[in-house]
Amino acid sequence: MSDSRTASVIALSGGIGGAKLALGLCKVLPPGGLTVIVNTADDFDHLGLRICPDIDTVLYTLAGLANPTLGWGRRDETWSFMQALESLGGETWFRLGDRDLALHVERTRRLHVGDSLTAFTADVARRWRVRAQVLPMSDDPVRTRIVTAEGELAFQDYFVRRRCAPPLRAVKFHGAPEARVAPQVQDALRPGQTSPPRAIIICPSNPYLSVDPILALPGMRALLRAAGAPVIAVTPLIGGEAVKGPTAKIMRELGLPPSPLTIANHYAGLIDGFVLDERDADLAGSLDLSLRVTNTLMSSLEDRERLAREVLQFADALARPRRSPA
């Protein structure tokens, strides 16, 4: 009888919100017990450098290098490069710290000599002693394009340069139909001889901008469903608003009620359970889905670890009847 406590946990994550729960999971699981599949559709080329915002946020967060003030980038950061670039008339709308820059320069060099994004990311995780496996969703280019009232924008133009101001009409994932799920992601979800994953957790990232690109990869939904583990989504909304980011704004612009119910329904057919915030407990009756109601706000490291433990307990409770029918 395989013990689910030793099986791996798989998390799907975008940037900040997702990385918070990934850190909690990483802390409460044994080394190597967590695999994070990360959105790469926010990646872009800027100043000749390949920048992967979500991968970097996950790496920095899990390595203990994340900037606690900004919510993005590295801790103990300096900004000399940006100042000098400004004096040269360069593009400074996307802020790149001096330490952060090293990751982009080295990644660009490694990709140029033929290494895969997966291989480079694994190398960085190893060097920084990250205790989880961090996997880009794909080594092929997928690029989010935002259709707005002012025309179509590249993701970072919309998200950073325009600060999500232009009303959003639709989201496209260029390249997704042709992109291949990274082989290492396939391996993680199709464990072969080893036991199936303990749980698959959709972190509280923006469903429309951060999780949908992962789910848009051909075969990804089938891989998730066939992995033999309960799939759990954690709400990114509390009381009708996102903790951080434009999730609720985007939902209103798409004509969707900015409610956790909308998000649970968005994942219908994929998830086995949904984690609802206690501030939205009154909505529990409206959901025809296994639910866990708890405090999902992650302010401290203790919050992240507590939520991670609760999500894992919830997954285990959902898994038990499936693994060993009474």
Added chain:
Amino acid sequence: MSDSRTASVIALSGGIGGAKLALGLCKVLPPGGLTVIVNTADDFDHLGLRICPDIDTVLYTLAGLANPTLGWGRRDETWSFMQALESLGGETWFRLGDRDLALHVERTRRLHVGDSLTAFTADVARRWRVRAQVLPMSDDPVRTRIVTAEGELAFQDYFVRRRCAPPLRAVKFHGAPEARVAPQVQDALRPGQTSPPRAIIICPSNPYLSVDPILALPGMRALLRAAGAPVIAVTPLIGGEAVKGPTAKIMRELGLPPSPLTIANHYAGLIDGFVLDERDADLAGSLDLSLRVTNTLMSSLEDRERLAREVLQFADALARPRRSPA
């Protein structure tokens, strides 16, 4: 009658030693009165970035941004990028400061979109209010290769990574035979309707590594000779040693006496006058060339300006008989 005092002065320069005299010239001449033609054969691609050490040293020096302690790079520099790159296992033998990096990243981007090195350099000089025209010798790639006792090395491998340790056998300038003198350099040396240059000054840079690549460009020697201005070289050696850099070491390895006489002879057929250091005054009788003997050591800004004035006076004295034969 054209007044030579308003005509332009042209300096040929490598990095540090040349930039010192260029700064002196820039300070004592009116704005726009100096054009510096800079060696680009030390340029190389590193970490995916185009780095132009001599152009950068000249730009930083003339903009008042040079690092006074290191002798290369920028003042008020920070080193976060290098520290982070090291943690990623990146190549750190060529030190790139955070501010310095902005110049390389922006240049690489601009070259990639089709701008010339000349156009980018002019743009930087303008933004930094450099009062001189800074011209790369060529927009075409010329790359110095050092033939050593241990085999052939790319210039920066020899100069920085190996610190000039391997005994030098020969110097090659790859690409020089096919490279075109930059059009703006041609314009500066062929002034057309305007008056000829007041003087052409070969700065006290390494003749073999920094000046020879400029002179190796097809047509460059003829342009210098035909410009109608006295050509003056300033010794880079004082008492048989270079103030900085491997000039004397290289001369010994090439079997050449490390003497200013050797250097004056090296420029034979090109120069009209030679500036000898007062510590080598005893050699004056051995040179069949117009000479100025003075203190060529440039420790302070005052030294740079004084030497610049003396070199210009020397040039004017050499020019007068040619301009208006008595």
